[in-house]
Amino acid sequence: MFENLSSKLDKAFQTLKGQSKLTELNIAETVKEIRRALVDADVSYKIAKDFTNRIKDKALGGDVLTSVSPGQLMTKIVNDELVELLGGETQPIDLSGNPSVILIAGLQGSGKTTFSGKLVKHLKSKGRNPLLVACDVYRPAAINQIKVLGEQVGVSVFANEDLKDPLAIAKDAIKHAKANNYNVVVVDTAGRLSVDEVMMNEIGNLKSALNPQEILFVVDAMTGQDAVNTAKVFNDKLDFDGVVLTKLDGDTKGGAAISIKAIVNKPIKFVSTGEKMEALDVFHPDRMASRILGMGDIVSFVERAQDTFDKDEAAKLQKKMRKNQFDFDDFLKQLAQIKKMGNIKDLMGMIPGVGKAIKDVDIDDDSFKGIEAIIHSMTSEERQSPQILDGSRKQRIAKGSGTSTTEVNKLVKQFDEMKKMMKQMNSSKGTRAGKMPFKR
Amino acid sequence: MGLLDFFKKKPTTEQKEKLDEGLEKTRSSFINKISKVVVGKSTIDENFLDDLEEILISSDVGVDTTVKIIDRIEARVSKDKYLGETELNTMLKEEIIGLLSENESPIHNQETKPYVIMVVGVNGVGKTTTIGKLSHMFKQQGLKVVIGAADTFRAAAVDQIKIWGDRVGVEVVAKGMNTDPAAVAFEAVKYGSEVEADVVIIDTAGRLHNKVNLMNELSKIKRVMDKQVDGAPHEVLLVLDASTGQNAFEQAKQFTASTEVSALALTKLDGTAKGGVVIGISDQFNIPVKYIGVGEQMNDLQIFDGKNFVNSLFS
Ligand SMILES: Nc1nc2c(ncn2[C@@H]2O[C@H](COP(=O)(O)OP(=O)(O)OP(=O)(O)O)[C@@H](O)[C@H]2O)c(=O)[nH]1
Ligand SMILES: Nc1nc2c(ncn2[C@@H]2O[C@H](COP(=O)(O)OP(=O)(O)OP(=O)(O)O)[C@@H](O)[C@H]2O)c(=O)[nH]1
Ligand SMILES: [Mg+2]
Ligand SMILES: [Mg+2]
Numbered sequence: 001m002f003e004n005l006s007s008k009l010d011k012a013f014q015t016l017k018g019q020s021k022l023t024e025l026n027i028a029e030t031v032k033e034i035r036r037a038l039v040d041a042d043v044s045y046k047i048a049k050d051f052t053n054r055i056k057d058k059a060l061g062g063d064v065l066t067s068v069s070p071g072q073l074m075t076k077i078v079n080d081e082l083v084e085l086l087g088g089e090t091q092p093i094d095l096s097g098n099p100s101v102i103l104i105a106g107l108q109g110s111g112k113t114t115f116s117g118k119l120v121k122h123l124k125s126k127g128r129n130p131l132l133v134a135c136d137v138y139r140p141a142a143i144n145q146i147k148v149l150g151e152q153v154g155v156s157v158f159a160n161e162d163l164k165d166p167l168a169i170a171k172d173a174i175k176h177a178k179a180n181n182y183n184v185v186v187v188d189t190a191g192r193l194s195v196d197e198v199m200m201n202e203i204g205n206l207k208s209a210l211n212p213q214e215i216l217f218v219v220d221a222m223t224g225q226d227a228v229n230t231a232k233v234f235n236d237k238l239d240f241d242g243v244v245l246t247k248l249d250g251d252t253k254g255g256a257a258i259s260i261k262a263i264v265n266k267p268i269k270f271v272s273t274g275e276k277m278e279a280l281d282v283f284h285p286d287r288m289a290s291r292i293l294g295m296g297d298i299v300s301f302v303e304r305a306q307d308t309f310d311k312d313e314a315a316k317l318q319k320k321m322r323k324n325q326f327d328f329d330d331f332l333k334q335l336a337q338i339k340k341m342g343n344i345k346d347l348m349g350m351i352p353g354v355g356k357a358i359k360d361v362d363i364d365d366d367s368f369k370g371i372e373a374i375i376h377s378m379t380s381e382e383r384q385s386p387q388i389l390d391g392s393r394k395q396r397i398a399k400g401s402g403t404s405t406t407e408v409n410k411l412v413k414q415f416d417e418m419k420k421m422m423k424q425m426n427s428s429k430g431t432r433a434g435k436m437p438f439k440r
Numbered sequence: 441m442g443l444l445d446f447f448k449k450k451p452t453t454e455q456k457e458k459l460d461e462g463l464e465k466t467r468s469s470f471i472n473k474i475s476k477v478v479v480g481k482s483t484i485d486e487n488f489l490d491d492l493e494e495i496l497i498s499s500d501v502g503v504d505t506t507v508k509i510i511d512r513i514e515a516r517v518s519k520d521k522y523l524g525e526t527e528l529n530t531m532l533k534e535e536i537i538g539l540l541s542e543n544e545s546p547i548h549n550q551e552t553k554p555y556v557i558m559v560v561g562v563n564g565v566g567k568t569t570t571i572g573k574l575s576h577m578f579k580q581q582g583l584k585v586v587i588g589a590a591d592t593f594r595a596a597a598v599d600q601i602k603i604w605g606d607r608v609g610v611e612v613v614a615k616g617m618n619t620d621p622a623a624v625a626f627e628a629v630k631y632g633s634e635v636e637a638d639v640v641i642i643d644t645a646g647r648l649h650n651k652v653n654l655m656n657e658l659s660k661i662k663r664v665m666d667k668q669v670d671g672a673p674h675e676v677l678l679v680l681d682a683s684t685g686q687n688a689f690e691q692a693k694q695f696t697a698s699t700e701v702s703a704l705a706l707t708k709l710d711g712t713a714k715g716g717v718v719i720g721i722s723d724q725f726n727i728p729v730k731y732i733g734v735g736e737q738m739n740d741l742q743i744f745d746g747k748n749f750v751n752s753l754f755s
Contacts, residue, residue, distance in 0.1 A: 036503055045494055045498045109565060110564065111563070139736075145599075152595075195711060220564070220681075222681075224684055225713075226682075226711070249648060250687065251690060253686075275594065
């Protein structure tokens with residue numbers, strides 16, 4: 001289990017405990033920890049170094065408000081920098097051509113063909129008339145794969161099993177598109193390594209010949225340190241317009257997103273979040289930053305809950321979280337459902353505020369017993385309105401659950417933090433880290 | 441020759457050349473950096489270790505393992521501070537090999553026939569391709585191989601493995617798309633026994649390790665085979681993509697939890713990705729790396745040899 005980034009930052013900030021000003025001296029250890037944490041999240045070593053140096057400069061230059069602790073200030077700076085780096089201008093994909101040509105490129109197995117299917121589905125739903133073109137002449141059954149996907153989404157596929165020349169196929173496809181009033185042509189290509197000169201030239205030639213409006217570089221979110229090399233070589237060759245980050249439905253931190261953005265400065269235009277044709281999303285820099293920082297991603301949590309849990313339940317839960325009406329009954333229900341899933345700690349980590357609380361706990365099914373006992377000992381009124389929990393109520397609950405008031409207090413406090421966090425997630429973007437309550 | 445004896449064979453010169461070739465890109469940058477770090481240093485100082493850290497981290501070795509390697513070097517050097525380039529290089533190699541070979545389990549001969557290998561991993565890492573190459577390898581050893589097409593989910597997955605079967609001349613047991621993968625695995629093992637195959641290899645659909653339902657499905661696929669042949673699958677091969685970063689650790693952990701992974705294959709080492717992730721995983725999970733993939737053709741599979749691997753990095 002990865003120790004999540006926020007808990008690492010917490011640890012780093014611990015070294016700042018009791019200090020009121022950020023100095024070159026007291027910040028060094030923190031900066032090192034942040035760098036280490038970023039690297040653990042797969043951010044490129046060099047880029048993490050540059051990034052933390054920038055953070056350091058900002059932190060040193062900035063005013064230290066007396067009301068804000070150094071740790072909180074650093075968290076805010078880190079988060080803001082990340083959001084800014086990941087964000088920036090995102091132009092929609094260029095569909096001005098007639099037909100518009102979109103060229104898809106990337107390493108083997110990154111998810112190009114799957115994404116191509118999703119993209120044409122998306123375009124079709126926007127009222128376009130897309131054509132999917134099969135230019136992978138190498139991979140066994142590549143053409144069948146894309147045909148199956150085309151059929152699934154109801155979009156025509158242009159392919160030529162007998163022609164082993166991607167360039168010729170693509171040219172034919174564009175003629176075909178013009179003749180048949182397709183207004184967007186999505187060209188799926190074979191996976192290729194950046195060191196494979198022949199294959200890199202092939203895609204370079206495709207670009208020159210097709211003059212695509214849009215070239216998208218598809219990259220697996222689980223990619224490690226190699227992301228910088230590959231992105232750079234593909235960008236040098238193709239000067240691509242945008243990045244597609246795939247397999248974000250996994251539990252990778254996705255630091256590669258930072259590396260790529262930093263090295264080629266191209267926007268991340270789409271994210272892929274599953275194998276099904278629906279699983280396409282636009283990129284949210286703030287979600288990505290909090291994912292990399294391990295600050296919890298309430299949206300992913302809910303989406304994943306929906307995957308596993310009863311859909312109606314999950315929708316209700318989401319609504320309650322939005323309205324900040326999440327109470328102890330919901331918490332209890334959630335625990336029960338989570339327990340069924342096995343991978344408890346992972347999932348819990350997605351709930352803002354919880355990841356930190358459970359980081360040192362070795363969670364098995366019994367781990368929730370104490371928490372459940374406490375909640376079970378509350379009256380339903382108390383569960384729904386935790387604010388009425390006063391000293392004597394807490395004493396009674398502690399007794400009833402065989403715990404201590406300290407434990408009851410701890411749970412109530414964590415629950416409050418969790419709610420606060422949910423509220424901030426809902427109301428503000430980008431600035432929420434500054435308000436994050438840190439235990440110290 | 442005993443079944444799977446060939447595993448023990450050292451790579452032939454030809455294979456070695458191919459490995460060197462495959463790793464050339466990896467090595468050239470790695471070695472350049474190492475030499476840069478090492479040349480002209482007669483003592484281990486902070487800078488040396490910082491540079492070393494950069495090299496290891498940039499190869500996806502991971503922070504924990506890197507720290508471990510550096511600690512070990514530091515511990516060894518603290519006594520006799522003065523070291524030349526050669527000694528440092530050797531020491532570094534030794535430490536990394538140490539981490540790898542600690543887990544290098546011997547590959548047992550299997551009296552069992554058929555020897556069943558189940559191949560698992562996240563999406564797109566190269567499972568199906570590795571099976572194609574593996575089958576070819578086995579076949580070249582004169583073994584009879586049967587493939588089970590138990591990825592019944594991903595578009596054209598069955599077609600893909602069938603094409604590989606044709607290519608390498610191996611029978612593929614398939615029941616079509618969207619059928620029960622456990623049933624396919626069962627059938628394949630059954631058929632393998634009937635035709636007295638030496639090896640049965642089961643392809644499975646790629647799945648992310650955090651999808652509980654899919655991981656449960658995988659456990660089920662694994663379980664049914666035992667009903668047909670005792671102890672099957674005898675090997676669960678987890679395929680890892682060399683370009684994957686630290687998430688590979690979680691993959692190793694979760695796939696081990698649901699299928700008791702017994703060996704690793706590291707693919708796409710012909711690219712620029714360093715594959716250093718193997719060092720950390722091998723160290724942390726005690727699972728040997730058995731194969732490396734160095735290309736998309738049927739001959740592009742090699743038996744992993746820790747010493748060879750590290751030597752190729754540093755030669
Ligand atoms: N879980 C998950 N799987 C994905 C996602 N995108 C693609 N996949 C899976 O990843 C695997 C590879 O996807 P493909 O679309 O075939 O990848 P590709 O880049 O076209 O591969 P090549 O053509 O061989 O280079 C398949 O199993 C897909 O179902 C995603 O966002 N999430
Ligand atoms: N360069 C290179 N490409 C490889 C290697 N192994 C596999 N590939 C390519 O990676 C892509 C995905 O390979 P597959 O074998 O389909 O991967 P998979 O794990 O079966 O994918 P899913 O079943 O969709 O999860 C294909 O384009 C393969 O040709 C390798 O060692 N080197
Ligand atoms: Mg493809
Ligand atoms: Mg496959």
